[in-house]
Amino acid sequence: MNFVTSHDSEFHLLQKVASKLLPLIRRVSKILCSNLSSRRVFVNNHNYLYIYSNHFAATAMKGAGNGEQRKGLWTVEEDIILMDYVKVHGKGKWNRAAKFTGLKRDGKSCRLRWMNYLSPSVKRGAFSEEEDDLIIRLHKLLGNRWSLIAGRIPGRTDNQVKNHWNIHLSKKLGVKGKYKVSDSSSEFSKKPEADFSIKSSSNDRSIPSNKTEAELQNVLEGSHEKAKEITSTQEPILTSDFYDPYLYAPSLMELLDESLDFLWHDF
DNA sequence: AAACGCCACAACCGCTTCTTG
DNA sequence: CCAAGAAGCGGTTGTGGCGTT
Structure with a gap:
C-alpha cells in the first residue's frame, strides 16, 4: 500500500490503520463480489452506501399475501424501489407508483415515505437552537399549522416539526397537553377580529393578507442572522426535487473497482 | 440476562381541499 | 357544475432503541 503525505507521522498512522483494516476489507469485498450477479451502487441522502443485485427487489415483496397491504416501517429494499421509481417517473401519481413498482403499499404511504424521508431536500439530524x-x-404566530411552519424552515417537514414540537418544544415552553389549531396561544386565535384572516384551507401554503405576510417576515427576519450562520456552518441543502444517486454512482463504482483491483493484486 | 418503561420518530388514519376530465 | 381521484394536512398510534431495575 502506498500513501502520499508530507508528514511521516501521518504516513505511519495510515499504514498502521490500513494494516488493521485490510483483512476485513478483503473478506467483505470477496463476499460482495461472489454474491452480486449484477451490482448497482449508490449513496442515498443519508450517506448510506447501497450495493444491490437485480434479485434484491424480490425481498421487498415479501411479507404480504395476495393483494394484502404492507404496514409499518419501510425496509431498505422498499426505499430503493421507490427511489428508483421517482428517479425514472418523477414524484406524484403515488397510487400509480404503488401499482407500477409492485410495492405492497398504498399511494399515500409511498407519498409520505418520499416526502418525509427519502426526498433529498429533507434535512436529517437534530434541530438547532436557531431552528427551535x-x-x-x-408557532406563536400560526398555531398548529405545521405545514406552514415547516415551509419556512429549509429542509424540515411538517411531520418533523410537529414531532419536535410535541416532544421537545412544548415541554421546553411548559405547554401542557397538545395544542389544537384553535388553541388560544396562537396569535390568530387571540385576534379573531383582526383585519387579517387565514383561509380555512389547511392545504393553503400562501399567506392571504399583507399584514400576515409582514408578521411572518418579521419572524423570519428575526432569525435571519442566525439562519445565515446555520447555512454557513452546515452541509449544503440540496434544492433540487430529486437527488439522483446514479450521478454519484460512476465515481463510486470506479472507487470500488479500483479498490478491488488493488486488493486482487495485493493477494 | 430478562423485563419493563420511557422516549423519539416514523407511519397511519380520517378528513379536507385541490385537480382534472 | 359535478364526480372521482389525487394530494395535503394534523392528530394519533405503532415501533424500535435505550436506559433502568
Whole structure:
C-alpha cells in the first residue's frame, strides 16, 4: 500500500490503520463480489452506501399475501424501489407508483415515505437552537399549522416539526397537553377580529393578507442572522426535487473497482 | 440476562381541499 | 357544475432503541 503525505507521522498512522483494516476489507469485498450477479451502487441522502443485485427487489415483496397491504416501517429494499421509481417517473401519481413498482403499499404511504424521508431536500439530524427559535416564533404566530411552519424552515417537514414540537418544544415552553389549531396561544386565535384572516384551507401554503405576510417576515427576519450562520456552518441543502444517486454512482463504482483491483493484486 | 418503561420518530388514519376530465 | 381521484394536512398510534431495575 502506498500513501502520499508530507508528514511521516501521518504516513505511519495510515499504514498502521490500513494494516488493521485490510483483512476485513478483503473478506467483505470477496463476499460482495461472489454474491452480486449484477451490482448497482449508490449513496442515498443519508450517506448510506447501497450495493444491490437485480434479485434484491424480490425481498421487498415479501411479507404480504395476495393483494394484502404492507404496514409499518419501510425496509431498505422498499426505499430503493421507490427511489428508483421517482428517479425514472418523477414524484406524484403515488397510487400509480404503488401499482407500477409492485410495492405492497398504498399511494399515500409511498407519498409520505418520499416526502418525509427519502426526498433529498429533507434535512436529517437534530434541530438547532436557531431552528427551535424559529419554530417557537412561527408557532406563536400560526398555531398548529405545521405545514406552514415547516415551509419556512429549509429542509424540515411538517411531520418533523410537529414531532419536535410535541416532544421537545412544548415541554421546553411548559405547554401542557397538545395544542389544537384553535388553541388560544396562537396569535390568530387571540385576534379573531383582526383585519387579517387565514383561509380555512389547511392545504393553503400562501399567506392571504399583507399584514400576515409582514408578521411572518418579521419572524423570519428575526432569525435571519442566525439562519445565515446555520447555512454557513452546515452541509449544503440540496434544492433540487430529486437527488439522483446514479450521478454519484460512476465515481463510486470506479472507487470500488479500483479498490478491488488493488486488493486482487495485493493477494 | 430478562423485563419493563420511557422516549423519539416514523407511519397511519380520517378528513379536507385541490385537480382534472 | 359535478364526480372521482389525487394530494395535503394534523392528530394519533405503532415501533424500535435505550436506559433502568
